[in-house]
Amino acid sequence: MITDTLFDITKASESRIADVDLDAPGFGREFADHMLEMEYRDGQWQQPEIKPFGSIEITPALNALHYAQSVFEGTKAYYVDGSTINLFRVQKNYERMARSCERMCIPTIEKDIFIEGIKELIRLDHQWVPEKEGNTLYIRPFACAFDPIISARVAEQYRFYIITSPVGSYYERPVKLTTTQQYVRAVKGGVGAAKTAGNYAASLYPAQQAKKEGFDQVLWLDAEEHTYVEEVGTMNIFFVIDGVLVTPSLRGTILPGVTRDSIIELAKHWDMPVEERRISIEEVMQAGKDDKLEEVFGAGTAAVVAPVEEVHHDGQSVTFDIDGRGPVGQKFYKAITDIQYGKAEDPFDWIASVKID
Numbered sequence: 293m294i295t296d297t298l299f300d301i302t303k304a305s306e307s308r309i310a311d312v313d314l315d316a317p318g319f320g321r322e323f324a325d326h327m328l329e330m331e332y333r334d335g336q337w338q339q340p341e342i343k344p345f346g347s348i349e350i351t352p353a354l355n356a357l358h359y360a361q362s363v364f365e366g367t368k369a370y371y372v373d374g375s376t377i378n379l380f381r382v383q384k385n386y387e388r389m390a391r392s393c394e395r396m397c398i399p400t401i402e403k404d405i406f407i408e409g410i411k412e413l414i415r416l417d418h419q420w421v422p423e424k425e426g427n428t429l430y431i432r433p434f435a436c437a438f439d440p441i442i443s444a445r446v447a448e449q450y451r452f453y454i455i456t457s458p459v460g461s462y463y464e465r466p467v468k469l470t471t472t473q474q475y476v477r478a479v480k481g482g483v484g485a486a487k488t489a490g491n492y493a494a495s496l497y498p499a500q501q502a503k504k505e506g507f508d509q510v511l512w513l514d515a516e517e518h519t520y521v522e523e524v525g526t527m528n529i530f531f532v533i534d535g536v537l538v539t540p541s542l543r544g545t546i547l548p549g550v551t552r553d554s555i556i557e558l559a560k561h562w563d564m565p566v567e568e569r570r571i572s573i574e575e576v577m578q579a580g581k582d583d584k585l586e587e588v589f590g591a592g593t594a595a596v597v598a599p600v601e602e603v604h605h606d607g608q609s610v611t612f613d614i615d616g617r618g619p620v621g622q623k624f625y626k627a628i629t630d631i632q633y634g635k636a637e638d639p640f641d642w643i644a645s646v647k648i649d
């Protein structure tokens with residue numbers, strides 16, 4: 293075991309990388325050789341350990357399984373060359389995780405453990421970062437309650453993990469979205485802005501219903517009036533209406549996406565008109581009818597920019613005859629991925645490069 297200042301490190305005796313096809317790794321099925329684990333007990337986080345990835349033993353009474361006191365993050369590592377792997381805005385992921393933890397009563401994790409932990413894992417498992425463009429090493433930090441007690445109360449024990457997984461591109465084709473009048477994702481005062489397990493569990497049934505009707509994802513509307521657009525399954529949503537980029541404002545019910553923020557910053561940098569505001573589904577459908585809805589795309593870490601080919605609402609559809617991203621979505625996709633892969637200047641200081649010896 294090596295102990296550096298922050299982590300106790302136990303290296304895997306043998307790598308499993310030969311068993312994995314990094315050109316076609318799927319999504320979230322294969323995991324790199326190492327993981328970070330840190331326990332919280334006796335009122336504090338203990339020494340974090342980096343060790344071989346593997347199963348953990350839990351009791352069926354584990355309270356996180358029953359009451360979902362659990363938060364997570366998602367970011368990616370990008371292969372630049374044999375000596376450099378890039379991370380994109382992990383500080384933002386840390387800040388969001390800290391806010392999610394606060395909302396879910398999980399003790400805050402130190403910033404250095406989160407950020408240096410990711411870097412240390414990348415240094416150890418750099419060979420797991422796929423070289424094929426579009427493929428990346430997905431990084432999943434998460435924290436959850438770890439009391440062996442079935443009681444719906446704030447836990448006394450927690451675990452924090454970081455695991456990493458080589459992944460291919462997420463959405464390969466344009467997506468079809470539908471609204472629903474029956475279900476909602478998040479309510480004001482609820483946990484919509486936190487990246488917490490229950491939000492995803494709650495969205496499964498409506499998403500399954502949407503799939504049965506031939507759509508890929510639900511375009512969520514606000515819970516009070518079923519009028520204003522919120523976001524999509526695991527993406528924020530952008531509309532290009534009459535040359536203006538419009539995205540719903542953050543009002544506590546939407547996940548504040550890192551990609552969303554990056555697109556807004558880029559748009560401002562390019563002097564492209566951009567509005568963060570409430571946008572009703574009626575406005576979207578009307579813009580479609582008036583031929584003013586130029587593009588719709590989702591924005592998130594997994595896909596970066598995912599083109600939308602259909603927005604369906606209340607028996608009507610706006611469709612786009614596309615087989616890839618539209619020009620605006622493509623411009624953002626290229627700008628962001630070029631920065632991520634170290635092919636373009638990084639005027640916003642978004643990149644942290646991990647050097648490999």
Ligand SMILES: Cc1ncc(COP(=O)(O)O)c(C=O)c1O
Pocket residue numbers: 366523524525526527528547548549550551552591592593594
């Ligand atoms: C509900 C939800 N909205 C939006 C996003 C996009 O966020 P980001 O750009 O940080 O990946 C995600 C993905 O993390 C998500 O799960």
